[in-house]
Amino acid sequence: MRVRDLPLSPSVVDHFAERGVRELYPPQRAAVDAGVCEGADVVAAVPTASGKTFVAQLALLTADGPGLYVCPLRALAREKYETFAALPGVDVGISTGDFDATGEALAGNDVVVATSEKVDSAIRNGASWVDELACVVVDEVHLLGAKRRGPTLEVTLATLRRRNPDLQTVALSATVDNPDAIADWLDAALVESVWRPVDLRTGVAVGGEVDFDDGTHLSVDVDSDEVGVAGEGDGDDEDRPVEESGEDGEGDDEHDPTEVTAALVADAVADGGQCLAFVRSRREAVDLAERLAEDGLAAELGIEDAAAAAAEEATDVDGTLPGRQLADCLCAGVAFHHAGLRSGHRGVVESAFRERDVACICATPTLAAGVNVPARRVVVRDQRRYGEGGMAWIPTLEVHQMCGRAGRPGLDPHGEAVLVADADTREEVRERYVAGEPEAVESQLADPGSLRTHVLAAVATDFAATESEILDVFEGTFYARETGAGSLADAVAVAVDDLVAAGMVARETGGVEDYRLVATAVGETTSKQYVRPETGERIVAGLRDAADLPEATTLTAFEVICDTPDMQDTYLGNAERADIYRFARTNAAHLTTDMTEPDDFEGWLESVKTARILDEWIGGATVEELVEQYRIGPGDLDSRVERAEWLLSAAEALGETIGVRVPAVSRARSRL
Numbered sequence: 134m135r136v137r138d139l140p141l142s143p144s145v146v147d148h149f150a151e152r153g154v155r156e157l158y159p160p161q162r163a164a165v166d167a168g169v170c171e172g173a174d175v176v177a178a179v180p181t182a183s184g185k186t187f188v189a190q191l192a193l194l195t196a197d198g199p200g201l202y203v204c205p206l207r208a209l210a211r212e213k214y215e216t217f218a219a220l221p222g223v224d225v226g227i228s229t230g231d232f233d234a235t236g237e238a239l240a241g242n243d244v245v246v247a248t249s250e251k252v253d254s255a256i257r258n259g260a261s262w263v264d265e266l267a268c269v270v271v272d273e274v275h276l277l278g279a280k281r282r283g284p285t286l287e288v289t290l291a292t293l294r295r296r297n298p299d300l301q302t303v304a305l306s307a308t309v310d311n312p313d314a315i316a317d318w319l320d321a322a323l324v325e326s327v328w329r330p331v332d333l334r335t336g337v338a339v340g341g342e343v344d345f346d347d348g349t350h351l352s353v354d355v356d357s358d359e360v361g362v363a364g365e366g367d368g369d370d371e372d373r374p375v376e377e378s379g380e381d382g383e384g385d386d387e388h389d390p391t392e393v394t395a396a397l398v399a400d401a402v403a404d405g406g407q408c409l410a411f412v413r414s415r416r417e418a419v420d421l422a423e424r425l426a427e428d429g430l431a432a433e434l435g436i437e438d439a440a441a442a443a444a445e446e447a448t449d450v451d452g453t454l455p456g457r458q459l460a461d462c463l464c465a466g467v468a469f470h471h472a473g474l475r476s477g478h479r480g481v482v483e484s485a486f487r488e489r490d491v492a493c494i495c496a497t498p499t500l501a502a503g504v505n506v507p508a509r510r511v512v513v514r515d516q517r518r519y520g521e522g523g524m525a526w527i528p529t530l531e532v533h534q535m536c537g538r539a540g541r542p543g544l545d546p547h548g549e550a551v552l553v554a555d556a557d558t559r560e561e562v563r564e565r566y567v568a569g570e571p572e573a574v575e576s577q578l579a580d581p582g583s584l585r586t587h588v589l590a591a592v593a594t595d596f597a598a599t600e601s602e603i604l605d606v607f608e609g610t611f612y613a614r615e616t617g618a619g620s621l622a623d624a625v626a627v628a629v630d631d632l633v634a635a636g637m638v639a640r641e642t643g644g645v646e647d648y649r650l651v652a653t654a655v656g657e658t659t660s661k662q663y664v665r666p667e668t669g670e671r672i673v674a675g676l677r678d679a680a681d682l683p684e685a686t687t688l689t690a691f692e693v694i695c696d697t698p699d700m701q702d703t704y705l706g707n708a709e710r711a712d713i714y715r716f717a718r719t720n721a722a723h724l725t726t727d728m729t730e731p732d733d734f735e736g737w738l739e740s741v742k743t744a745r746i747l748d749e750w751i752g753g754a755t756v757e758e759l760v761e762q763y764r765i766g767p768g769d770l771d772s773r774v775e776r777a778e779w780l781l782s783a784a785e786a787l788g789e790t791i792g793v794r795v796p797a798v799s800r801a802r803s804r805l
């Protein structure tokens with residue numbers, strides 16, 4: 134099937150032809166056969182990098198009105214926005230920030246690219262453009278199974294479909310175990326395929342010997358003189374401490390996973406190929422990159438000048454320690470990539486890799502989630518990482534997404550993914566990740582925190598005034614389709630009680646169930662400001678306490694907003710604990726929490742650390758100084774500043790709602 138035979142304008146056909154897209158890939162053809170160009174609801178579950186974006190574009194370009202492309206990650210939204218904006222004659226808008234705005238400016242666009250949080254927020258704030266949509270495309274729909282994002286995604290999609298029964302829904306998924314359940318939920322045709330534009334072979338390495346699943350074998354020379362650097366884990370999820378990782382081969386360089394990885398990378402680069410190497414934590418990514426930088430990969434690939442230019446670009450972003458480390462690695466043709474890097478640095482790394490100015494990126498699994506960086510060989514050095522219950526195997530779905538980055542269409546005869554194991558883990562690694570199926574997607578809507586948030590939103594937007602009406606709102610969710618909305622009844626009742634106790638919802642007498650649920654003024658503001666009920670409650674209490682302090686300062690304002698579940702945790706190392714403790718004691722007069730009060734003292738001290746960082750930031754400290762002093766990633770600082778702006782603006786709105794004015798809040802916000 135040819136692109137020019139599709140119902141697309143000639144300029145759009147030319148646009149695709151210029152990018153080498155003339156014939157449809159088999160899964161794309163299947164999506165067309167399923168009616169994606171004629172308004173049909175379609176779920177496409179296909180491997181990484183097999184052309185899902187084109188299916189999205191087909192649906193959006195042929196829809197009978199404006200389209201919405203919902204994307205789980207902001208970094209990805211920007212990339213997709215640029216892809217769509219390049220289409221001739223299509224007006225594209227993007228909406229990823231400003232949690233409390235309706236985004237009415239988006240109304241005139243043909244296509245809007247947004248995160249599900251943004252769409253949810255727009256709905257809560259009464260945006261009318263969502264009712265005009267003809268088509269919604271949800272990318273990475275398997276993220277329904279993610280703890281916080283998943284419930285927002287399914288409730289938002291259910292709400293859009295309830296408000297607009299003619300809405301065409303197209304959902305794109307990685308290969309998962311139950312795509313039929315997702316298709317069932319959306320009453321959509323299922324396109325399921327394992328086809329890939331480049332064949333992928335996956336192998337397990339023990340020492341320098343790799344056995345691939347297609348029966349082929351590869352031997353690489355592992356340098357047994359090197360002393361491995363894997364050994365001091367520091368942080369994942371991504372910045373929590375991790376148990377030592379040298380377990381797989383300490384004292385035996387032949388099996389040191391880092392040296393095996395280095396040998397696999399060197400082998401691919403010697404053959405002119407680029408690599409991605411995945412490790413469990415940020416620290417490991419930096420350590421591995423620094424180790425690989427010793428191997429002269431830039432010279433091997435003949436990219437010294439381009440590598441030096443990429444390093445210069447990285448230096449231009451900032452002068453922080455991670456920035457300098459990155460620039461040094463880039464000079465040697467190697468990079469690292471993780472969520473603690475600033476988006477500017479991540480952008481330099483991604484585009485340098487696409488331009489072939491970097492031989493290898495050492496990354497945490499976040500890179501595998503959607504960013505388009507195909508490589509000849511992918512090496513997954515770590516398959517276990519630290520989680521809530523200790524070291525645990527990484528989900529198969531995630532490892533498959535990493536492996537799926539192997540193989541560049543038209544350039545490589547096949548992609549290669551290698552999982553580094555040892556003699557003891559070889560079989561388990563093979564069974565889990567080579568022979569094993571990815572996990573099924575499971576709804577997380579029953580999680581009490583998520584349910585409280587979405588119950589409050591349903592009441593505050595007047596979609597529901599009784600518990601049974603709340604269940605009606607949830608009727609269209611994946612959870613309800615899988616287990617029946619009725620099974621949520623008890624959990625919804627608990628959520629309502631919690632919200633009443635928190636002063637977010639009130640029971641007014643009268644109505645079909647003898648009472649009506651209404652949002653209190655605080656509940657309404659909390660929902661509109663897009664903060665969680667627990668955050669709203671903490672801010673309200675904090676503002677009242679702050680108003681009673683002899684002198685509330687900007688530190689007070691930051692302490693209040695940092696001690697909420699909507700602010701990210703900031704890791705507090707052993708060495709810093711005493712210092713932050715002293716800081717809290719010295720500044721006790723400016724804090725709303727007495728040191729004897731918190732149930733979770735550690736958590737509160739972490740909040741004080743974040744508050745202190747933000748207070749120093751508005752006091753004029755540079756990114757370089759803060760990164761150095763608090764061992765925080767520059768990207769982490771950026772994201773905390775951004776969240777602080779949002780939470781301070783929510784605090785101002787809540788202060789207005791309860792009639793409590795704390796000038797320090799506005800001062801902190803304007804200085805931020």
Ligand SMILES: Nc1ncnc2c1ncn2[C@@H]1O[C@H](COP(=O)(O)OP(=O)(O)OP(=O)(O)O)[C@@H](O)[C@H]1O
Pocket residue numbers: 152153154155156157158161180181182183184185186187503504505542
């Ligand atoms: N029919 C086609 N012919 C040639 N190239 C194509 C075709 N369809 C897509 N491509 C190219 O294949 C590459 C991967 O496509 P795309 O990014 O859409 O994959 P994806 O499935 O969305 O990946 P991800 O798993 O990252 O979401 C892109 O460079 C795209 O231009």
